Amino acid sequence: xxxxxxxxxxxxxxxxxxxxxxxxxxxxxxxxxxxxxxxxxxxxxxxxxxxxxxxxxxxxxxxxxxxxxxxxxxxxxxxxxxxxxxxxxxxxxxxxxxxxxxxxxxxxxxxxxxxxxxxxxxxxxxxxxxxxxxxxxxxxxxxxxxxxxxxxxxxxxxxxxxxxxxxxxxxxxxxxxxxxxxxxxxxxxxxxxxxxxxxxxxxxxxxxxxxxxxxxxxxxxxxxxxxxxxxxxxxxxxxxxxxxxxxxxxxxxxxxxxxxxxxxxxxxxxxxxxxx
Amino acid sequence: xxxxxxxxxxxxxxxxxxxxxxxxxxxxxxxxxxxxxxxxxxxxxxxxxxxxxxxxxxxxxxxxxxxxxxxxxxxxxxxxxxxxxxxxxxxxxxxxxxxxxxxxxxxxxxxxxxxxxxxxxxxxxxxxxxxxxxxxxxxxxxxxxxxxxxxxxxxxxxxxxxxxxxxxxxxxxxxxxxxxxxxxxxxxxxxxxxxxxxxxxxxxxxxxxxxxxxxxxxxxxxxxxxxxxxxxxxxxxxxxxxxxxx
Ligand SMILES: Nc1ncnc2c1ncn2[C@@H]1O[C@H](COP(=O)(O)OP(=O)(O)OP(=O)(O)O)[C@@H](O)[C@H]1O
Ligand SMILES: [Mg+2]
Numbered sequence: 001x002x003x004x005x006x007x008x009x010x011x012x013x014x015x016x017x018x019x020x021x022x023x024x025x026x027x028x029x030x031x032x033x034x035x036x037x038x039x040x041x042x043x044x045x046x047x048x049x050x051x052x053x054x055x056x057x058x059x060x061x062x063x064x065x066x067x068x069x070x071x072x073x074x075x076x077x078x079x080x081x082x083x084x085x086x087x088x089x090x091x092x093x094x095x096x097x098x099x100x101x102x103x104x105x106x107x108x109x110x111x112x113x114x115x116x117x118x119x120x121x122x123x124x125x126x127x128x129x130x131x132x133x134x135x136x137x138x139x140x141x142x143x144x145x146x147x148x149x150x151x152x153x154x155x156x157x158x159x160x161x162x163x164x165x166x167x168x169x170x171x172x173x174x175x176x177x178x179x180x181x182x183x184x185x186x187x188x189x190x191x192x193x194x195x196x197x198x199x200x201x202x203x204x205x206x207x208x209x210x211x212x213x214x215x216x217x218x219x220x221x222x223x224x225x226x227x228x229x230x231x232x233x234x235x236x237x238x239x240x241x242x243x244x245x246x247x248x249x250x251x252x253x254x255x256x257x258x259x260x261x262x263x264x265x266x267x268x269x270x271x272x273x274x275x276x
Numbered sequence: 277x278x279x280x281x282x283x284x285x286x287x288x289x290x291x292x293x294x295x296x297x298x299x300x301x302x303x304x305x306x307x308x309x310x311x312x313x314x315x316x317x318x319x320x321x322x323x324x325x326x327x328x329x330x331x332x333x334x335x336x337x338x339x340x341x342x343x344x345x346x347x348x349x350x351x352x353x354x355x356x357x358x359x360x361x362x363x364x365x366x367x368x369x370x371x372x373x374x375x376x377x378x379x380x381x382x383x384x385x386x387x388x389x390x391x392x393x394x395x396x397x398x399x400x401x402x403x404x405x406x407x408x409x410x411x412x413x414x415x416x417x418x419x420x421x422x423x424x425x426x427x428x429x430x431x432x433x434x435x436x437x438x439x440x441x442x443x444x445x446x447x448x449x450x451x452x453x454x455x456x457x458x459x460x461x462x463x464x465x466x467x468x469x470x471x472x473x474x475x476x477x478x479x480x481x482x483x484x485x486x487x488x489x490x491x492x493x494x495x496x497x498x499x500x501x502x503x504x505x506x507x508x509x510x511x512x513x514x515x516x517x518x519x520x521x522x
Contacts, residue, residue: 165348165350167329169371171375172375
């Protein structure tokens with residue numbers, strides 16, 4: 001116990017502790033939106049497109065996170081724009097952004113002289129290396145998401161459920177869609193440091209899948225997802241620290257275990273309900 | 277008779293595909309207009325134009341009532357049945373004033389209205405269920421409640437009788453007949469035989485739209501209107517089946 005308290009006297013550990021909490025809040029809420037709307041593939045597109053920005057960041061010698069943010073936001077807006085106006089099928093459009101981002105990222109990392117420090121941490125996450133600036137950005141994102149979901153809860157819910165109908169009630173469908181796209185992009189980018197590009201999609205879908213076992217209501221799903229994400233990210237953080245493995249892998253591993261246990265539990269309780 | 281909406285020279289295209297051509301149609305106060313036509317004939321498209329979901333390529337629609345007084349029930353296949361949302365929230369989503377009100381005030385009046393409508397449809401017990409566990413017919417009733425919560429002057433229904441069992445179908449039509457005393461109704465259905473009992477006028481939609489005064493329609497008239505539907509007498513109640521295209 002005292003070893004644990006000792007840990008908190010390190011700045012880096014305080015940072016990663018906060019990062020775990022903020023990641024759980026942002027991914028828990030936004031992931032519920034993504035899963036409910038069935039736009040998981042779209043979110044994957046945004047995530048992988050942001051890799052292009054990381055490559056260009058390395059090449060230009062600027063912070064790769066800035067490059068990732070620019071790429072994520074542009075691809076998110078691009079996908080939404082083409083969905084509204086283009087004649088391209090949405091899934092094709094997503095696939096194009098997805099692979100374009102990966103290609104650009106690989107090309108620029110390859111032609112950057114020397115070796116790319118930290119590349120592994122962008123791919124698989126390194127929660128123990130999160131900086132103070134990144135913490136403040138993650139915190140601001142959480143505030144933004146919470147405010148949006150408090151003020152626009154019903155508007156977001158109604159549009160997500162039945163977009164065409166929402167149009168007939170005069171709701172600002174287009175505005176909310178673009179807003180949510182930008183928020184998804186920011187959520188992806190700011191959580192890359194925690195779980196990495198490869199695994200971020202799991203943090204946006206696994207807690208939700210677990211929550212979905214217990215509830216079928218949007219609001220309860222948000223709260224339960226945040227809760228499960230919290231359990232996963234905090235215990236993943238400890239596992240990452242003590243076992244010295246990438247935080248992305250440990251967090252997702254624990255989330256999968258939680259999902260398995262809940263699934264088993266609900267299956268058993270359904271089957272043996274009559275015996276209890 | 278007061279006109280609620282007037283459709284003038286309306287054409288709708290998806291890309292190059294002309295779906296509605298030069299449609300003229302108006303809906304009067306307290307009208308009960310049955311809209312029939314073959315699959316892909318453009319019925320839903322017509323209704324979506326009225327609901328401002330799609331923009332006309334040509335022509336215009338004039339509204340002589342506030343648009344917020346037009347209630348709408350979309351065709352059921354356009355909805356994600358597994359979305360995590362409760363029945364009562366679906367009904368409440370029909371309220372048009374959500375943008376202008378305080379998001380923090382608990383809206384007791386709205387909740388009461390929603391509960392009352394669910395009660396009327398005989399599904400008050402489903403209030404807190406999520407829609408994933410509902411049958412097609414129960415879902416239709418939920419959507420009917422949603423379209424009614426704004427107290428519409430015109431109710432636009434796109435196949436509310438799809439996936440509904442016989443018992444609820446007659447219940448539904450009796451309900452619509454009652455509602456028709458307070459509002460005009462535009463009803464799309466594939467069941468001409470049954471709706472002919474209830475509607476006042478008929479519109480046949482197959483790229484062109486023909487307005488048919490009265491609720492009695494013969495096979496010859498359907499053919500004249502270029503509406504490939506077949507009336508079959510089946511005992512006393514006429515039923516319809518779709519004619520196959522060559
Ligand atoms: N979003 C769309 N994009 C392209 N074409 C469309 C779109 N929606 C409908 N169509 C086409 O427009 C035509 C009319 O469709 P609509 O849904 O209005 O028919 P309907 O009369 O309602 O048919 P049903 O009885 O099957 O409901 C069809 O040929 C359909 O393929
Ligand atoms: Mg239709």
